[in-house]
Structures are given as structure tokens and as C-alpha cells.
Amino acid sequence: MSDSTLPVRYPNIRSRRIMTTRAWWLVLLNVLIPGSVQVLAGNRRFGRFGLGATIVFWALALVAIVVFFINSNILIALGTNVIALTIIQIVLIAYAVLWLALSFDTLRLVRIVRAAPGARPLIAALAVIALLATAGSAAYAANLAGVARNTISEVFTSGDYAEPVDGRYNIMLLGGDAGPDREGLRPDSISVVSVDAETGSTTIIGLPRNFEQATFSEGSPMFGPFPNGYDCGDECLLGYLYTEGEQRPELYPDAEAQGSNAGTEAMRDAVEGITGLTIQYYVLIDMQGFSQLIDALGGIDIDVPERLAYGPVTSRTPYGYFEAGPQHLNGEMALWYARSRFDGNDLQRMERQRQVQEAIIQQMDPANVVTKFQAITEAGADVVKTDIPKVMLSRFVEIAAKSQSLPINALELVPPQVDTLNPDYPAIHTLVQESLLSPSPSE
Template identity: 90%
Template sequence: MTTRAWWLVGLNVLIPGSVQVLAGNRRLGRFGLGATLVFWALLVIAVIIYFVDRNILIALGTNVIALTIAQILLAAYAVLWLVLTFDTLRLVRLVRAAPGARPLIAIVAVVALIATAGGAAYAANLAGVTRNTIAEVFASGDYEEPVDGRYNIMLLGGDAGPDREGLRPDSISVVSVDAETGSTTIIGLPRNFENATFSEGSPMFEAFPNGYDCGDECLLGYLYTEGEQRPELYPDAASQGSTAGTEAMRDAVEGVTGLTIQYYVLVDMQGFSQLIDALGGIDIDVPERLAYGPVTSKTPYGYFDAGPQHLNGEMALWYARSRFDGNDLQRMERQRQVQEAIIQQMDPANVVTKFQAVAEAGAQVVRTDIPQVMLSRFVEIAAKAQSLPINTLELVPPQVDTLFPDYPSIYTLVQESLLSPSPSE
């Protein structure tokens, strides 16, 4: 009976359903065995697809319907394995096995239950979290081809606070990605950039054909509020997953860089630290000792020492935003450091191990008009980008006059920053 018990437990692990076919309820066994064979078949097909064209798996893994089906199937498998394992323990008849073997048999059965039913339940939970995050964060919409071979995404770091009227982008960037190689350039625009021009034919161009002139200090960062105060200029913004303020910023960024901005991503800087904490912190090489604290404080809260530092979310936010020391251009450089560090931390192994926390944090701090149908394409491109250095261009003095901009010169700088070697080079 001890030998029989070990055989039954082993068969339940290797071929769920076979135990019932051999020694129990054959109807249950045939159902369990059939489900096991289907599971194996799907697993083999997935492995084959991974080596033939993994983009198919990426597309399925970012599709809400496919994720829902996967969640249902995995949850059903978890319940089935639970039922089969308990039924196997009934058939084993531990009381008739050798006394010394009983605890071992029970332990092996429980470990197998955790590995099978527990693993399937956990995978079902991840599928549900992924589906909910995609549905919550990403918009509906159609697939778009790259413009001149690139996808250009406006990245805004939103800084809304009790001492501010509305939201003002504290960080303004364009992430331009080569659709074939994954080569990425981050173009930084200072929020105190003045006399911004707009893409021709846009609502803001009609309102300010000679550039942004509000009659006072007309900074690029103020355009979000300007747009929010003129919602009639962008009547379709809400239905397209955007806002009037975001669209005003998009028109300005297009006009300043000469690039077509297909999508935007707005990150809530107040909740930004949650995402960094979910990733396990970020590594920053601090170039020189830096004081941090609010600009209103007479003394700093503390200092970042020069050299490599591992920062949690709160400290990374202080590093990126501190106004106590330095100027806006230095803050831009620090913000770009943080952005690059997050991209580097977004490697597949790190994201998978902390997936639920990353997904939940991302859903709280990110707003975007990137459609769900584009996700598989961007995941594919992001995988290529991981192996390449990130190019950066800061549109700041002395290269750029941010008070009286020379746009032909800026357009040349932007185009030159996009020229980078492919992985094969």
C-alpha cells in the first residue's frame, strides 16, 4: 500500500486524471486526463510559437479578450487540480501506508498541489491584473504606422499641488523610437521655454499664429493651463482619451521639435514614487553633492552624496524635483537621469517578479491615449531598445536660445539626434 500510495501521488503530479482512471472515478479521470492533454498541447504550441514568432505571444499577452480567456482557463485548471489532488489523497488511503511514509507522502502531495493548483491560480491572478491594467490605462483606437519610421511620444510629468492653479507639466520630453531597431532618443524641452510655436493648422496655431504670446511671461509649461481654459478649441479631446491641456501641449511640442507626436503619456509626479518602489528602487550616479528640499526652506532636508546611489521612490522624486539647489536646466538633467534609470529597471525579469505591484502603481500614476492595439508593437520595440544606449538631446542654452528660439536650428538638432546606429552596427 505504501508503494501504491507513492505511485498514485506521482501519477497525479505527472499526469493529472490518470489516478482516477486507474483506481477511482473513471468519469472524473477521463475529464481530468483530457484537460491535462489539452493543457500540454497548448503549452507545446506556445513553446513552438515562442521560437518561431514570439510576437504572436506578445500580441495575445496584451489583448484583453485573450487575457480574459486565459484567466478563465487557468482558474478552471486550478480548481480541477485541487479536486484531483484531494481525490488522489482519498484513494491513497494514508492510514494503510507504512507509518514512517505517511508524513512524506502527505508533504509531497501538498507541495505538488501548491505547484500545480497554486501556480495556475497565481497565473490566473496575473492575467486578471494585466487585463484590468490594460483596460484602465490604455485607450481604444486603431493601429497606427510609424511616421518617418519612428513613433514619437510626448512624456509629461504632471505637477499639481495645493499651491498651484491646475496642473503644470514639470517635465516635458519627447521619446522618439525607431520602429525597426528600437533605437531611442529622449528630447527634453525646458518648461521655461518661451515664444513656443505651434504645429501649423492646429487650434493653438490659429489662436497664436506668431507663437505663444500671452502678454506676460509665456512659458511652455503654462500651456497646459492655457488649453484647459480653452476647452472649445479641442471639443473631441475627452472622447479621444485626452484633455484640452494635453492637446495644447502636443501642438506646442510638435511646433518646437518639428516632429509628429502620435501619443502622449502623462505621469502623475505625486504618485511617481509608487512606481519606483514597485520596481525595487532605481540606481542613479549622482555627479556632485546635491542638497534637496523645497525652495521655501531655509535649510535643506538633506544631501545626495556624489557617486552611485540606490534611491527609493520618495528620494528619487526629491532628486528629480528638488529646487533647493541648482537651476531648471540642472533639474531637467536630473529628471532625464531618473527616466533613463526607470527604463533600465523595466527589464522583463524585474517586471515579471514584481508584476502586480508595478501594474497597480502604473494604473494609478499614468494617463495616456496609446490604444490597446498598439501594446504588442511597443512591447516588441521595447525589447529591442533594452540592448541599445539611449540618446538624449536637451533643448537648452547654450545650444538653444529658449527666449528667442531659432526653429530651423532646433529642427536640425532634433533630426541629428535621431540618427543612431542599429544593433548590427
Template identity: 60%
Template sequence: MSAVSPIRFPDFRSPQTMTKRAWWLVGLNLLIPGSAQILAGNRRLGRFGAGTTFLLWFLAVVGVIVYLIAHSVIYTIVTNPIALTVAQLLLAAYAILWIVLTLDTLRITRLVKAAPGARPLIAVFAVLALLVTAGTASYGAVTAGTARAAVSQIFAGSTMAPPVNGRYNIMLLGGDAGPDRTGLRPDSLSVASVDATTGATTIIGIPRNLEKATFAKGSPLYKPYPNGYNCGDQCLIDYLYTYGEEHPSLYPNAKKNASSPGVEAMKDAAEGVLGIKIQYYALIDMQGFSDLVDALGGVTVDVPARTPIGGVTGARPTGWIEVGKQKMNGYTALWYSRTRYDSNDFQRMARQRQVQEAIIKQFQPSIILSKFQDIAAAGTQVVKTDVPNAALGGFVDLAEKSRKLPITHLELVPPAINNGNPDFGQIHQMVSKAIAPKSTPAP
């Protein structure tokens, strides 16, 4: 019988046979977990292990096929908290199963019967294989758990907004709550207008010191300011965030919809200024922005002019960012984006757009995956948005399309626009022209 099945009924007296058998078993356990038990151990355990392995392979193949056919389906699944929970549990269970199968494989190899010189090599190989297989599954389970927590915490919105005139318009706020400020003030205000089909993106920059912001008649701010937010230097558009926070009764449903009265006030102002409907917002705390850039591994920006580091409230700069392509860490990128020493708000806006575009263009999905834990940890601390997690799949798909296209910009700054006395009819025309669908050249 041993001649018929030397794996299950080996000649225990032959170290050479037992060594060869041990290598076969640990190798099979690596390639098809459960196959070693089917051949030489508990066949019920082996069939369960092999069946689980084939199921995993099947799901992986189906996932690849679906990804090639319809990216958004996979994106929707991997950004859904329920799907991520299921994936986390399955990967954790598979890691445990692989540990059990590997230890059982070492038992049935009868290492003490193998050649003395081969025993440590076989054991080390089995352990390394276990680290690769079960370790990968364990890391996948941890990553799925981190993603689920990040998605649930950041993307807390519940309302799915359809595109308007074929576009998604997302207000982007950079909230500066630094030590020289009282409360949070959005010193960076822009709107990303994204074509819902092609992903073509136009970023519209609104100066923080724009005056006389207007509101549509349906806005809660129209009643107190029917002629626009006009009361001199104290009525700059970014002050509306504070105004909204001080008058929460204007937006009683803001918190329920994962927003805030201040954000809603800014959204109403941006809609009135630009003449477009804004579906969502994203707020990034500028003090935490540096953590996010560091988590991404830095950002490379082509610096057009020598830019100071430091120099807030009259102090002298503590350093300089030199001209040319510079790989910036979070601290440097934050100062490059926010400094106004020896410059003005409009120059700062241009630098902020540079950093935004650099981040969008430079960071591939592979980079995000390799640094996912740090990015998720930073993101949950610095990012707030009302984009619901149910919309993430579609937006990730759009973001992938957008990365392949040039990003266009419209800056509402002098001399085109007088920020102290803006012509909103002119601004509406400029915005309509900037976001109008571009004709596709013939091949």
C-alpha cells in the same frame, strides 16, 4: 486480479503495499493530474484531468515556440483584455480541477491502510504539491485579472497611429500637482522618438520655460497665436496645459480619444517646436511617481553632484543625496528628479533623463513579473496615455529591442538654444540630425 493490477486492486492487508501505492498515486497526481484516477479511481474524471493537463502542456509548448519565432505575437496576446480574460478563467478552472483531483487522489490512496508512520508524510506531500500546482495556477489567474484591469484602465486609446518616417514619437509629460501648485502643470516635457524597426530611441528634452512655442496652421492654437505663444513670462510652454484645460472647446474630441485639452495643447506645441509628428502621449503624475519606483524596488542612479532633498519655495533642504551610485527609493528619486534648490531647470532636466534611462535599462522583465501586482496598482493611479491596448504588443517588442541599444539624448538648452528667443529652424535641424537613422558598422 490484484496481482495483475496492484494499483487498482491492491492487497489492503499489506501496509507496505498500500504505502508504496499511496506514494505512487500522489506522485502521479503531481506529475500528470488525472493519471491517478485513470489507474485507481474514476476513469472518466481521470481522462478529463489528464486531457486538460496535456492541453495545458501543449499550449505552453506552442507559446514558447511562438515566442522564440515571433515575440510580438505573444506580447499582443498577453496585453489583450479579451485574451487575458480567457486566460484568467482557464487558470482559475484549472486550479479548481487540480484541487478536486488532489482531494480525490487522497481518497483513493486509502491512507488508513498505509503504514502509520508514512501517513502524515504522504498527506503533507500531497498538500504541498497542491499548493505548488493549484497555487501557481491561482496566482496566474489573479495576475491575469490584474493585468486585464491595468491594461483596460491605462491604455484606453482607440486610434492606431502608424509610424511617421519610420518612427514613433511619444510625448512624455511629468505632471506636478504638488501642494505648492494650483492644478496640474507638466514640469517635465520630453519626446521619445523610437525607430519602428530597430527600437533605437532618442529622448528630446524640451525646457518647461521655453518661450514663443509655435504651432502648425492646422492646430487650434494657431488662430489665437499665429506668431507663437508669445506674451512674456506668462507664456512658457508648460502653461499651455492650463490654457488647453481652460479652453476645452479647442479640442472637443480629446476626452473621447483618451486624452485631454491640456495634453493636446502640449502635443501641438511640441510638434511645432520640434518639427515632427507626435502620435501618442504618456502622462505620469510626479506625486505618484514615487509609488511606481517603490513598486519596481527602487532605482540606481550615478549621482554626479550632491543634490538636496526638500527646499521647496525657499525652505532649507531636509537632506542630501550624496555623489556616486545611489540606490534610491521612490521618495528620493522624486526629489532627485524635481528639485531646483541651488540649481536650475536645465540641471533638473538632466537629472530627469538620468532617472528615465536608469528605469529603462535596469528593470528586466523578470523584475516586472515578480512585482507585477504592485506595479500594476501604482501604474493605474499615476499613468495616463492614449496608446491603445491593441498597439501594446508591438511597443513591448520595441521596448525590448530598445533596452539593448544605447539611448541618445538631445537637450534643447543653453548655450545651444536660447529658451527665451529660440531659433525653431535651428531646432528642427538638430532634431532631424538626432533622429536620423544611424549607419550600421560592418561586422
């Protein structure tokens, strides 16, 4: 059969039945095999290019699937690498443009006005679906790659790969609150996340902000002004050390260049002295913007142990109450739950903050992160400051995947187990080391 007799390329335009059937097939082929329509009924050179590009895309997708099951760490490394994400974004944009052009050209070749009147809206609807399935999906994926790249660039620093210390990575978490009634930032939440680099076993060590006489090693810049521990002459709480460090920037002249600041470094030195652990990285979370991250996750689930009033300490009456039992909290209410001082004490607040941390970790399951990826990454860029280098991201994502199947261990350095006014550091260091001993997944 010669080209001149091919019904797809040279149809009987007077037959609505033939033109309607042809239109359905062309639009469907554009969905399934972009480029094939042009090979059959349009510009064959353009069609071969589009078809070849589509086959290459399928091949890359198949390779990605195979790699995922063989060694997913390769994909994780690519997904957390700024250069790789840039290349991926450019490629996806190119595919979006190509498939957009193929879809519009398909509509031209369909000659929809020649189809049966009743079929025209349905054919047009399928054409729109084709556009979304091909060009729209590629454009959306390109946008996500760009969002991820920008977030990684904004949040994470440049730096070298670091090996674990004694088999673990120890990260200091600070929940910062720089309210208008405060001088500088004071961490309301202080904890250490210690993760086994092999098993992913995780221990969260909570330190009360009213811990006193924080100690420093002789190698710490804070040891000079406070050789016998943090003694400022008045109420010398651990949470105040951030401001103390900011007032002594000369002690940490390289902090800013390393993605930190003097306040954070003073806190790091104190936390190392208290726990006996080497703190490799810090993460500072802005509590004012914390609710954005929780909202991006779709809220969190908290089992409230007993009825709790919430509101500022300056208020004579509470704003409201958290009723006992399971509650689904949005960002604003989760923040009130974690920070409320209307009832209870700092130790109870620490327990609630730990509840919120664990609830957020539960919400960080892969399905939830994928479906809300853009909102989560954009919120993270506004909320988080850290000195974790970009090169460590793939390693930490790999470890985090292992930790999902393990329970989170918790140690609170609070009374009666720990005397926070006159701390016994050898005893505290023993408690910390014991909390890190946990079974591996195979045990």
C-alpha cells in the same frame, strides 16, 4: 491481472509499508500527471477527463514555447489583447478548479491514516506542494492575466492601428504635478521619446519647462489666440501651457472623447511646433504616484554625480543629502532626486529627471517585470494616462524589445545649444533631426 488484484486500486490496507509506498506514488503522480491517479486508483471517468485536460495543457504549453522561438510577436499580440487575456484567464481558472479537485481527490485515495506515522507529515507536505504546483500556479497565472487585462482596459484607449511617421513613432512624455500650491496641473518634466519603428533605436528629447515663445502651426487651435507664439503678457513658460489649454476647452472639443484633454492637446501642439515632429501619442505620468511604480520595480540605481541637497524650496534647511556615487533609491527618494529644487537650476533638474527615466528603463528587463508583474501593472494603472490605443500595444512591446540592446540617444533643448528665451526654430528642428540619426544594430 484483473482489476480486483491491482495493488494500487485494491491495496492491502493492513500493510503500512504497502500503504506508505502507495501514498508516495499517488501524490507524486498527481504532481507530475494530474488525472493519472484517478485512472489508476479512483474514478476512471474523472481521471480520463483530468488526464486529457492535462495533456492538452502540456500541448498548448509546448506550442507556446515553439511559437516563442519562431515568432514571439504572436505571443506578444495575445498577451496584450483584452479578449485573448479574458479567454486565457477563463481557461486557467478552469484548470485551477480541475487540478484542485484532482488534488483533493488524490488525498482521499491516498488514505494517509494508513501510512506509517513518520511518513504522514512528509506525504501531506508533498500533497500541499502538488496543490501549489498545479492548482495554485494556474490560479496565480489566471490572476495575472486578469490584472493585465484590467490594466490595459483602464490605461489604454480604443482606437485604430497607426503607421509610423517618417519611420518613427513619437510619444510626448509629461511628468505632471498638481500640488496643493498650484493652480491646475503643470508638467515638471516634458520630453519626446522618438523610436525607430524598424530598429528600435530611441532618442529622448528633453524640453525645459521654462522654454518661452513656444510656436504653433497654422493648423493648431492654439494658433488663433497665439499666432506669434505663446505670449500671455507675463512669464509665458512652456510648462504653463497645460493650464492655458484647460482654460480654453472649446479649442479642443473632441479631446475627451479621444482619451485626452485640452491641456494635453495644447502641450502636444507646442511640442510639435518646437521639435518639428509629429506627436502621435502622449503619456502623462502623475509625479505624486510615480514613486509607486519605482517601488514596484524594486527601486532604481542612480550614479549621483555630486552631493545634492533635497527638500522643498520653502524649507530653510534641506531634508537631507544625496551623497555622490552609486545609490539605490526607492520611489520616494527617486522622486526627491528628480524634483529637488533646493540646489541647482531647472537644467540640472532635467538632467536628473533623464537619469531617473533611463534607470527605470534599465529596471524594465523581462526577468524583473515578470517577477514583479502584478505590482508594476497595478502601479501603472494608478500613475499613467495615455491615448495610446490597445491595438498598438503589441507593436510597441515588439519595438521595445529591440531597443533593449541599443543605447538611448539624448538631446536636451537647453542653453547654450538652444536659446530658450528667443528660440531659433529652424536651428532647433535641425538639431532634432540630427539626433534621430543613429546606427542600426547591424552597423
